[in-house]
Amino acid sequence: MGTKWNSTNYPGVRYREHKTRKHGIKPNQYFAIRYQKDGKRKEEGVGWASEGWTPSKVALKLAELKSAATTGEGESRLSEARAKVEAEKQQEQARQEQAEKDNMSLSTYFDEIYYPAISQEKKAKTAITEEQLFRIWIKPIMGDKPMKDISTFDLERLKKTMLDAGRAPRSVEYTLTTLGQVFRHAERLDYFQGDIPTTKVKKPKFDNKRVRFLSHDEAHHLLENLQKKSNETYEIALLSLHCGLRAGEVFSLTWKDVDLDHGLITLLDTKSSKTRTVSMTADVQSFFMAKKTGGKQDLVFPDKKHGGIRKQISKTFPRTVTEAGLNDGIEDRRQRVTFHTLRHTFASWLVMNGISLYDVKELLGHATLTMTERYAHLAPDRNKKAAATMEKVFQKNDESDEQDRTKAYEELESGQAIDLKEAMNEW
Structure with a gap:
């Protein structure tokens, strides 16, 4: 673009020509305006002739800016007008984008x-x-x-x-x-x-808590049948029943988590985000000692097909449960035996044998005691003790009432009782 400015017939409007680019048969012209603002000379570029600008249009724009500066209404500089147009453009674009968002299915x-x-x-x-x-x-x-x-x-x-x-x-x-x-x-x-x-929306009410736990005979026969079909499935089930492990905790277990010297299992990154340690029973320790040990980072029960962490319990387990008839005639899913029933049985047996709910909470890895309180009704003689305690309370009250009645009769006979009705109300 040329550097020489040329004047026009319109005061404050001038242009310069592009060295090579044409508009029609003439060089393309770039227009600018000059004016006074706040006592200072200002100059702003307007645009090219190829964009539709002519000296008269530029002069008209300059007149609009001067009028705005005088009246205080509108933009008094071309840059302000351009900024307004750009802002309106962005607002419109934002409106369109929001409309697209609002109408997205x-x-x-x-x-x-x-x-x-x-x-x-x-x-x-x-x-x-x-x-x-x-x-x-x-x-x-x-x-x-x-x-x-x-x-x-x-x-x-x-x-x-x-x-x-x-x-x-x-x-x-x-x-x-x-x-x-x-x-x-x-x-x-x-x-x-x-x-x-x-x-x-009101969510449907339901009680999803499993209430079924195995008897000792049921657990014994289930484990016995599992061992006949799949020793590994038997070991996984035994871990859940004897140590209260979730299926995911068994699947994630590595050899570094198994301490055979002290008979302990450390569970990391559990469902409650807490690390906990559980003790092995003799049966659990025995099968671990007989098992081929891997590297510290190796899984104890890796997926046989892919070698990674298992995604679900073997189908041998539900098939064995069905063959044992443990779910025959049971429609309520809370009463049906699943793999999680083993963990539920572990907790139930502990409470029934006098282990405190707090200790069971720690062994299960529950986040709050509220989750463990579902087993409270299984505490040994819990209801009998409550009934016996209330019976003693009522007996005590009955004895007190008898003493009060005897005292009232004595007061009546001696004339100490002022009002028979009042004395009777004391009974």
């Missing part, structure tokens, strides 16, 4: 934003479960709707559909919880504004 948000995020943040099993719940139950009912249009009515339909299909109340609750997490995630990223609908 629940399914699109889940598939493109939520699920990719939780796949990195949550455990793989948790992410897969949420995806399945969304795809099977949530998506068919409200997947095509924008999140802002989803109401409590939609959620009530979801509840009814799942319950009518025979889904457990716990599954319904988990599905609603998953949906609530999607909304909260969208809220953090400004894809949703307003009240989260799941907070206004």
Whole structure:
């Protein structure tokens, strides 16, 4: 672009020509304006002739700026006007982007934003479960709707559909919880504004706590049959029954966690995020000593196919439970025997043999004592002791009442009682 400025027929308007670039048959011209502001000379570039600027249009723009400077209304500098236009442009772009966010369907948000995020943040099993719940139950009912249009009515339909299909109340609750997490995630990223609908829906009531525990004979026969079918499944079951380990804790156990010299097992990164140590029984210590020891970082019970951490208990366990008839005729899932029943049995036997709830809490690795209190009713003679104590209390009261009645009669006979009705009320 040339460096020489050329004047025009309009005061304050000038231009210079580009050395090579043409506009029509003439060199392309770049226009600028000059004016006084706050006692100082200002100069601002306006634009090219190829952009539609002419000397008359530039002069008109200069007149508008001078008028704004005089009246105080509007922008008195070209840069201010450009900034305003840019701000309006950005605001409009933001409005369009927000409109796109507001109108994004629940399914699109889940598939493109939520699920990719939780796949990195949550455990793989948790992410897969949420995806399945969304795809099977949530998506068919409200997947095509924008999140802002989803109401409590939609959620009530979801509840009814799942319950009518025979889904457990716990599954319904988990599905609603998953949906609530999607909304909260969208809220953090400004894809949703307003009240989260799941907070206004009453979750179905249920008691999901398992109450079944094995008798000594049932446990003995189950372990005996497991050992015949799979020694490794037997060892995993024995660990849960004798030491109260969760399946995941058994699967994550490495040889560095097993202290055979002292008969201890150290459990790291448990469900409650606490490290705990449990003692081995003689049977547990015996099978560990007979087992081929690996390196410190090696898993005690690695997945046979992949060599990593197991994902689930062997099918040998439920098959053996079925063959033993432990679940025959039992429909209530709280009464059915599962692998977790072994841990539940461990805790139940301890309480029944006088071990305090606090000690059981520590052995189980519960985060709070409230979780362990479910076993309180199994404490030995707990109800009998309570009944005996109350009986003593009532006997004591009866004796006191008899003494009061005798005293009242004596006072009546001696004339000390002022009012018979008042004396009778003392009984």
